[in-house]
Amino acid sequence: MANEARSVEPRHGVGPVLEPFEDVRRIAVLRGGGLGDLMFAMPAVEALAAAYPEATITLLGSASHAALLSDRPGPVDEVDVLPVSEGVRPPRDGEVEDEAELERFFARMRQRRFGLAVQVHGGGRYSNPFLLRLGARHTVGTRTPDAAHLERVLPYHYYQNEFMRALEVVGLAGAAPVSVEATLHVTASERRFAEDLLGQLGADRPIVGIHPGATDPRRRWPAERFAEVVSSALAEGAAVVVVGDETDVPAADVIVAQAEHEAPGRLRSLAGKLDLGELCAVLEACAVVIGNDSGPRHLAQAVGTPTVGIYWLGNVINAGALGRSRHRVHMSWVTHCPVCGIDVTQVGWTAERCPHDESLVAGISAAAVYEDVAQLTATSPLPHDR
Structure with a gap:
């Protein structure tokens, strides 16, 4: 049974804000998809940056996310482009899923020694097993009944505002909302x-x-x-x-x-x-x-x-x-x-x-x-x- 522990203090964001994890220096956030999907995740990333000010935040996202956020001020320190993986990053232009490529990606991610990995990419059927392969000490996210458990989870119900869903997820990691919608700096x-x-x-x-x-x-x-x-x-x-x-x-x-x-x-x-x-x-x-x-x-x-x-x-x-x-x-x-x-x-x-x-x-x-x-x-x- 996954840990759905109550917070020691009655702190609330979108949902309960649990106790932060200790000694987190690197955070991975899994959010593939399009530009709108990235915008949904940005307030949650901002909340993580405020809750863990000493941590480096890596977004595991798409090539368009990397192009948009490169050299742009904001809470994301770096973007790693996801390899092709069913339910996480679909193939394009003749690409195919390659297990050897995936293992190289996960080996590189495990070397980062993430203290926390956050899943804000759907209900978890595919994204939770993907997240677990990163080897992070702590994991939080959503899950449908058929999805793998993470350390702290929320039930995934399709009809929920995506900004609020992502903010509720990071509340599991002790991150209270700083904002509720995305802000993007134009240079x-x-x-x-x-x-x-x-x-x-x-x-x-x-x-x-x-x-x-x-x-x-x-x-x-x-x-x-x-x-x-x-x-x-x-x-x-x-x-x-x-x-x-x-x-x-x-x-x-x-x-x-x-x-x-x-x-x-x-x-x-x-x-x-x-x-x-x-x-x-x-x-x-x-x-x-x-x-x-x-x-x-x-x-x-x-x-x-x-x-x-x-x-x-x-x-x-x-x-x-x-x-x-x-x-x-x-x-x-x-x-x-x-x-x-x-x-x-x-x-x-x-x-x-x-x-x-x-x-x-x-x-x-x-x-x-x-x-x-x-x-x-x-x-x-x-x-x-x-």
Whole structure:
């Protein structure tokens, strides 16, 4: 039976804050996935840094995490990119899982002699055995009924805000919350880049950012709806930039083609053209960013920019912004697949996913979204005042 000990003192964060472990000099935090997944973990990492000020914190994450956090101020001291491992880091571009490569990785990690390893990567079916192979003296994390035990664990229930879940996990290690949402520092050189790039759109105009993509196609608002919002923003005098990676270029092209007639020269697609640091700076320069439940919307929030999010109802629970003064949520209440009728609220580690990718958020009104865009644009502070 795993140790789910009560704290000696009645300290509380999101859940109980237990006694810190002694003599912890190195901490590993396991959090793979995308940019949004990283943002979910950042307040927990900040809490660990405050609770263990003498410890070095290593994030075991993805290549995009390493690219974003390299040389950036924050609580993460270093990022080690995860090797391909089922349920922890999926293969890409012909990669395959290699046990010899995994063993080399774990041997290198065991040499670090981690005092504490923290699992904030799902329910633990795959991530807990992975964490245990690091050889840390102490382990904490979540677990589903079929997952390996760690020293201190929380039960994993799919529907929980991910910021709160990660903060509850580090409470097991004695780390009380310092903040509840991610904060990301934009460097001076990144800001200069954005100023030079966006100055062509007019320095005296508010800039509205658009991100039309999402990893899961069911979370994507139709590009035509985004174009309606863009047309309204342009008609009111704003400039607009569309951002995203290479996979978002087709949607960006639809938006530009449908809306550019409204104000030639004030709408520009940067999809597929920015690295992550440049993306952060462009998002920070915007008065407001509109996006699906996706990494760039989370990045915009982390750099201090107001956002309007397009969400399926289940994703609001797990990933929605907590506040409403600077962040607005438009939620689809669809509970069944539009094609086959399967109950799409049954998600998580035990659920079967139907094969259909039809949008679950297509019914959200463009007029309602633009109303929030207009309100936030009118009240948004300048980037240097955030």
